[in-house]
Amino acid sequence: MNKQLVQTKQVVTLKNGSITTPKGYYAGGLHCGIKRKRLDLGWLFSEVPATVAAVYTTNQIQAAPLLVTKESIKISGKIQGVIVNSGIANACTGDEGYKNALFMRKLFADRIGVDEHLVAVSSTGIIGEQLPMQKLEDGINQIHHLDNDVDCFEKAILTTDTTQKKACVQLKIDGKTITIAGCAKGSGMIHPNMATMLGFITTDANISQEALNIALKQSVNQTFNMITVDGDTSTNDMVVFLANGLAGNPKLTQHHAEWDTFLSGVYLVCESLAKQIAKDGEGATKLIEVKVKGCNTSADAGKIAKSIIGSNLVKTAMFGEDPNWGRIVAAIGYSGVQLNSNSIDVYIGEQRVVKNGLPETYSEENVTTYLKENEEIQIIVDLHDGKSNATAWGCDLTYDYVKINAMYRT
Amino acid sequence: MNKQLVQTKQVVTLKNGSITTPKGYYAGGLHCGIKRKRLDLGWLFSEVPATVAAVYTTNQIQAAPLLVTKESIKISGKIQGVIVNSGIANACTGDEGYKNALFMRKLFADRIGVDEHLVAVSSTGIIGEQLPMQKLEDGINQIHHLDNDVDCFEKAILTTDTTQKKACVQLKIDGKTITIAGCAKGSGMIHPNMATMLGFITTDANISQEALNIALKQSVNQTFNMITVDGDTSTNDMVVFLANGLAGNPKLTQHHAEWDTFLSGVYLVCESLAKQIAKDGEGATKLIEVKVKGCNTSADAGKIAKSIIGSNLVKTAMFGEDPNWGRIVAAIGYSGVQLNSNSIDVYIGEQRVVKNGLPETYSEENVTTYLKENEEIQIIVDLHDGKSNATAWGCDLTYDYVKINAMYRT
Numbered sequence: 001m002n003k004q005l006v007q008t009k010q011v012v013t014l015k016n017g018s019i020t021t022p023k024g025y026y027a028g029g030l031h032c033g034i035k036r037k038r039l040d041l042g043w044l045f046s047e048v049p050a051t052v053a054a055v056y057t058t059n060q061i062q063a064a065p066l067l068v069t070k071e072s073i074k075i076s077g078k079i080q081g082v083i084v085n086s087g088i089a090n091a092c093t094g095d096e097g098y099k100n101a102l103f104m105r106k107l108f109a110d111r112i113g114v115d116e117h118l119v120a121v122s123s124t125g126i127i128g129e130q131l132p133m134q135k136l137e138d139g140i141n142q143i144h145h146l147d148n149d150v151d152c153f154e155k156a157i158l159t160t161d162t163t164q165k166k167a168c169v170q171l172k173i174d175g176k177t178i179t180i181a182g183c184a185k186g187s188g189m190i191h192p193n194m195a196t197m198l199g200f201i202t203t204d205a206n207i208s209q210e211a212l213n214i215a216l217k218q219s220v221n222q223t224f225n226m227i228t229v230d231g232d233t234s235t236n237d238m239v240v241f242l243a244n245g246l247a248g249n250p251k252l253t254q255h256h257a258e259w260d261t262f263l264s265g266v267y268l269v270c271e272s273l274a275k276q277i278a279k280d281g282e283g284a285t286k287l288i289e290v291k292v293k294g295c296n297t298s299a300d301a302g303k304i305a306k307s308i309i310g311s312n313l314v315k316t317a318m319f320g321e322d323p324n325w326g327r328i329v330a331a332i333g334y335s336g337v338q339l340n341s342n343s344i345d346v347y348i349g350e351q352r353v354v355k356n357g358l359p360e361t362y363s364e365e366n367v368t369t370y371l372k373e374n375e376e377i378q379i380i381v382d383l384h385d386g387k388s389n390a391t392a393w394g395c396d397l398t399y400d401y402v403k404i405n406a407m408y409r410t
Numbered sequence: 411m412n413k414q415l416v417q418t419k420q421v422v423t424l425k426n427g428s429i430t431t432p433k434g435y436y437a438g439g440l441h442c443g444i445k446r447k448r449l450d451l452g453w454l455f456s457e458v459p460a461t462v463a464a465v466y467t468t469n470q471i472q473a474a475p476l477l478v479t480k481e482s483i484k485i486s487g488k489i490q491g492v493i494v495n496s497g498i499a500n501a502c503t504g505d506e507g508y509k510n511a512l513f514m515r516k517l518f519a520d521r522i523g524v525d526e527h528l529v530a531v532s533s534t535g536i537i538g539e540q541l542p543m544q545k546l547e548d549g550i551n552q553i554h555h556l557d558n559d560v561d562c563f564e565k566a567i568l569t570t571d572t573t574q575k576k577a578c579v580q581l582k583i584d585g586k587t588i589t590i591a592g593c594a595k596g597s598g599m600i601h602p603n604m605a606t607m608l609g610f611i612t613t614d615a616n617i618s619q620e621a622l623n624i625a626l627k628q629s630v631n632q633t634f635n636m637i638t639v640d641g642d643t644s645t646n647d648m649v650v651f652l653a654n655g656l657a658g659n660p661k662l663t664q665h666h667a668e669w670d671t672f673l674s675g676v677y678l679v680c681e682s683l684a685k686q687i688a689k690d691g692e693g694a695t696k697l698i699e700v701k702v703k704g705c706n707t708s709a710d711a712g713k714i715a716k717s718i719i720g721s722n723l724v725k726t727a728m729f730g731e732d733p734n735w736g737r738i739v740a741a742i743g744y745s746g747v748q749l750n751s752n753s754i755d756v757y758i759g760e761q762r763v764v765k766n767g768l769p770e771t772y773s774e775e776n777v778t779t780y781l782k783e784n785e786e787i788q789i790i791v792d793l794h795d796g797k798s799n800a801t802a803w804g805c806d807l808t809y810d811y812v813k814i815n816a817m818y819r820t
Contacts, residue, residue, distance in 0.1 A: 061743030061751045061767075092739055092751075094768045127736025128769040235740055312722070313815055320816030326537025329502055330645055333471030341471045341502075357471075358504045359538040398816075399809050405723055406730030406808075 010171055010261045011268060014179075017168020018150040022179040022204035023246035024048060028149045029156025032139025034087035034125070034132060041136070042084045042156030043108065044200055045145045049078035049118055050242035053212040055220050063091035063236040064101035065121040072105065075117035077209050079242055081145070082200060083108040084122040084157050085136065086185070091235040092128045100131045107140040122198055124159055124185065124236050150183075157185040157198055160404060163280050167272035169265045173258045176249040178205045180262075182269040186237075186277040197224060199239035199273060205262065206245035207252040214254050215266045216241045223270035226302065226392040227278040228310045241266075278393035279376075283400030287376045288318055290392045294383040300337045301390035304381060307335035308392070315397035318377055323367040325353040328379060339383060347380040420581055420671045421678060424589075427578020428560040432589040432614035433656035434458060438559045439566025442549025444497035444535070444542060451546070452494045452566030453518065454610055455555040459488035459528055460652035463622040465630050473501035473646040474511035475531040482515065485527035487619050489652055491555070492610060493518040494532040494567050495546065496595070501645040502538045510541045517550040532608055534569055534595060534646055560593075567595040567608055570814060573690050577682035579675045583668045586659040588615045590672075592679040596647075596687040607634060609649035609683060615672065616655035617662040624664050625676045626651045633680035636712065636802040637688040638720045651676075688803035689786075693810030697786045698728055700802045704793040710747045711800035714791060717745035718802070725807035728787055733777035735763040738789060749793060757790040 020027050024047035034040040052073055056066050072079065083104060090097045101121050109116040123131070154164035168181035186197035201216070220239055252262060279287035290308045295301035308314055311331040317324035325346050332344060346354035349370040351362050371377060430437050434457035444450040462483055466476050483489065493514060500507045511531050519526040533541070564574035578591035596607035611626070630649055662672060689697035700718045705711035718724055721741040727734035735756050742754060756764035759780040761772050781787060 059740065059743040060745075060747070060749055061739060089736075092736065092764070092767060092769065127739065128764075235743060312811075316812055316815035319812065322816070326499075326502065329471060329537065330469065333469040333645060335470075337470070339470055354502070354538075357502060359502065397812060399812050401722075402726055402729065402807060402809050402812060405726035406732070 011265050012170045013268070014168040014170055017179065017181050018154070018166050019044065019181045019183045019200055019202045020148055020150045021168050021181050022202045022244070024204060024244050025202050026146055026148045027153035028143065028145070028147060029152030030139060030142055033135040034085055039152055039156035040085055040087045041139045042153040043143055043145060044082040044153065044202070045112055046080050046242055046244045048244050048246065049076070049080045050244035051207060051209050051212055052077060052079040053209065053216040053241045055216060055239050057235060057237045059235050061092065061235045063089055063123060064093060064097040065090055065123045066236065066238060067098065068101040068105055069120040069122065069238065069240070072117045072120055078118060079120050079240070080114045080118040081108055081112050082120045082122065082240060083140070084198065085131070086157055086159050087125040088123060088129050088131050089125045089127050089236045090123040090131050093130055096130055100133055103133060104131070104136060107137055108143070111140050111143050112145045120240055122238065124157065124198055127235060154183050157183070159185065160282055161185050161280055163276070165273055165276040165280070167269045169268050171261050171265045173205070173252060173256070173262060174249045176247045178203060178247045178249060178262070178265070180205070180265045180269050182273050184273040184277060197237045197277060199224065201239065201241040201266070201269060203243045204245065204247040205243050205252055206247060206249050207243045211252060211254045212241060212243050215263055218263065219267045219270040222267065223274040226305065226390065227274045228306060228392070228394045275393050278395050281395030282404045283398040283402070284395030285375070285398055286318055286396045288315070288379065288394050288396065289376065290379045290381070290394070291389065292381045292383070293389040294385055295388040296386035298388040298390055301388050302392070303337050304332055304335045305390045305392035307331045308379060308381070309394035312397055315394065318371065319396035319398045321368055321371040323348050323353060323364060323371060325359070328381070329354060332381060340385065343384040345382040345384070349374070349378055421675050422580045423678065424578040424580055427589065427591050428564070428576050429454065429591045429593045429610055429612045430558055430560045431578050431591050432612045432654070434614060434654050435612050436556055436558045437563035438553065438555070438557060439562030440549060440552055443545040444495055448568070449562055449566035450495055450497045451549045452563040453553055453555060454492040454563065454612070455522055456490050456652055456654045458654050458656065459486070459490045460654035461617060461619050461622055462487060462489040463619065463626040463651045465626060465649050467645060467647045469645050471502065471645045473499055473533060474503060474507040475500055475533045476646065476648060477508065478511040478515055479530040479532065479648065479650070482527045482530055488528060489530050489650070490524045490528040491518055491522050492530045492532065492650060493550070494608065495541070496567055496569050497535040498533060498539050498541050499535045499537050499646045500533040500541050503540055506540055510543055513543060514541070514546055517547055518553070521550050521553050522555045530650055532648065534567065534608055537645060564593050567593070569595065570692055571595050571690055573686065575683055575686040575690070577679045579678050581671050581675045583615070583662060583666070583672060584659045586657045588613060588657045588659060588672070588675070590615070590675045590679050592683050594683040594687060607647045607687060609634065611649065611651040611676070611679060613653045614655065614657040615653050615662055616657060616659050617653045621662055621664045622651060622653050625673055628673065629677045629680040633677065633684040636715065636800070637684045638716065638802070638804045685803050688805050691805030692814045693808040693812070694805030695785070695808055696728055696806045698725070698789065698804045698806065699786065700789045700791070700804070701799065702791045702793070703799040704795055705798040706796035708798040708800055711798050712802070713747050714742055714745045715800045715802035717741045718789060718791070719804035722807055725804065728781065729806035729808045731778055731781040733758050733763060733774060733781060735769070738791070739764060742791060750795065753794040755792040755794070759784070759788055
């Protein structure tokens with residue numbers, strides 16, 4: 001993705017936009033009793049069946065709702081409603097769990113009056129427990145899907161998250177205003193390749209399914225798949241992208257002259273959500289952005305960026321506000337990428353701390369101050385070995401990460 | 411390695427043995443001033459040049475002492491002395507660092523009266539700082555290499571370690587008693603493939619260099635390379651294995667009838683050191699052993715074992731004494747190994763918690779008690795998909811890990 005595109009005036013960010021800002025979408029949430037108090041059941045509805053693209057966890061063990069959603073999408077490539085619960089993941093639940101996911105789909109399809117295959121199902125929470133189906137049924141029967149309350153949807157999908165996550169952009173194609181928006185959850189068990197992360201993206205664009213798939217995959221690879229909180233990847237996670245066509249533009253494909261504009265919009269929504277997830281990593285106090293440039297291939301750049309952002313030692317150093325570049329260099333070294341250690345430069349913020357693989361003379365105090373005073377920390381690595389780049393996002397590793405994960409069952 | 415061998419009477423563990431128990435070895439340590447107070451300079455000496463085998467970190471960025479040690483070994487395949495400092499790693503130190511490592515080798519070679527190429531050099535500590543050569547020179551000039559004080563050697567190589575690590579076994583081959591012993595350091599930045607870990611193994615066996623190499627590589631692959639503390643691998647680490655032949659046995663090769671006995675001895679020393687390192691992981695309160703069996707290949711079994719032992723979520727659950735098998739199953743799923751989730755069994759201690767991929771009914775209280783009352787926790791995974799096994803070791807992730815790594819420069 002050429003970030004230049006993003007800086008043009010072609011794509012406008014709507015600060016208060018949400019997944020119901022694109023035309024024809026409705027969303028809401030309620031408390032059905034899976035969790036003790038907080039909202040735990042959310043739904044999303046499109047006035048008309050929407051073309052759909054989806055990506056799923058690469059974990060070999062996939063939860064029942066993913067299987068059911070895949071089955072739905074397979075039938076007509078369209079989705080009109082999404083039903084999501086938090087609190088229980090419906091993973092490692094066997095035949096009973098699979099039947100429960102099917103039943104959850106049927107209940108919601110009946111409630112909103114559409115065919116079952118137009119419903120996607122999503123769950124997040126504890127692994128290995130069965131869903132309390134009576135509570136879910138009672139909850140679904142309380143849904144009024146045309147009463148719009150997107151704030152409740154954003155809350156209902158959260159688990160250990162401390163903040164709601166949303167993004168929205170607008171752009172014009174063929175004279176029509178197109179809106180793209182997203183909502184996500186994710187806080188722990190976050191790692192490249194779609195981990196304990198749910199993402200719901202909506203647009204009113206009229207677009208072919210092939211193009212929608214391309215836009216989603218390209219953007220996810222450079223955003224959601226470039227964040228890591230703890231290196232663990234989960235059984236449940238997916239991003240679903242609905243396009244209901246109500247913007248009224250002529251059908252968009254990847255061959256359209258304005259394709260890059262649309263792609264920028266999708267990328268921007270995904271990048272914003274990914275950064276919000278990384279920043280809300282369990283126990284995190286800082287967002288860390290690692291930019292790796294000057295690589296031979298973008299795959300190499302990605303490997304190095306993920307190696308740094310995934311290092312517990314780098315993460316604890318950032319928590320300790322310690323400009324410990326040695327740990328960054330060590331993480332570059334074990335990334336598996338062939339490299340020339342004599343040409344590595346490393347920056348923390350704007351301060352170069354390593355030049356040609358050797359420590360630079362610099363004011364450690366300035367860098368420490370930078371680490372202390374900023375909640376968003378940038379680490380830049382330049383290998384001077386090519387023209388490819390990658391960026392990854394993560395967070396620091398703190399006492400609270402240990403507390404959250406040692407003391408509470410997830 | 412067939413663990414049966416280990417249980418025969420052929421190999422006897424000497425509880426109080428050390429690297430100077432094999433005939434003809436001397437070791438000591440002193441404080442030369444790299445660290446504030448603790449011992450920081452250690453040496454090992456063999457009466458006669460010893461056949462040597464060594465393995466090194468797989469980190470692409472290798473510290474100067476590793477380069478110098480490789481150069482030494484290349485010349486005659488023999489080493490008579492090893493000089494080690496702790497406190498500064500002499501990594502990312504450029505030409506000056508390389509010259510310092512060469513000079514350190516020369517100083518020690520002169521002091522003990524051997525050729526420079528018979529000396530190995532090793533350093534561990536902070537990355538990116540130059541060694542204080544005057545202090546090192548003064549320190550080396552105080553060495554009396556025939557005054558034996560192995561306890562000081564064991565202390566002098568430590569960094570954030572809280573315990574000395576040693577192991578010693580004896581066995582008989584061709585009627586001669588052979589002793590194999592080891593000493594190691596390592597506590598943080600520990601991960602498969604030789605990370606911030608130094609190992610020094612001595613034996614008085616008379617053995618070919620080829621056989622010595624085989625014994626070291628096979629044992630290291632199944633022991634040191636199967637431990638993880640934090641997933642980070644360092645720039646400095648190596649295991650050096652010296653065999654001085656003073657036991658007087660006819661030259662041993664891998665074709666000898668008693669080869670497996672010797673191999674068992676080396677394996678036992680390496681396994682013991684590896685477990686001691688894992689148990690002493692920074693901030694750790696528990697040693698975790700993960701045994702994976704029933705796999706198609708031992709590579710698959712190893713991948714799964716390392717995936718579980720490397721999971722921050724499993725590590726925090728163990729710290730929290732929480733039998734959170736869902737995180738274990740998730741780690742199996744993202745290990746990258748193709749598997750049938752319906753045939754996975756998981757045990758915590760002796761309690762099966764997952765059968766055929768589904769949660770087992772069991773007393774959670776019993777498992778919690780097991781986790782609370784034991785410092786050594788066993789997790790067993792059976793895939794029922796073949797006959798291959800692997801074992802990995804690690805430790806829990808605690809508040810103290812964060813404290814050690816956030817608050818102190820390493």
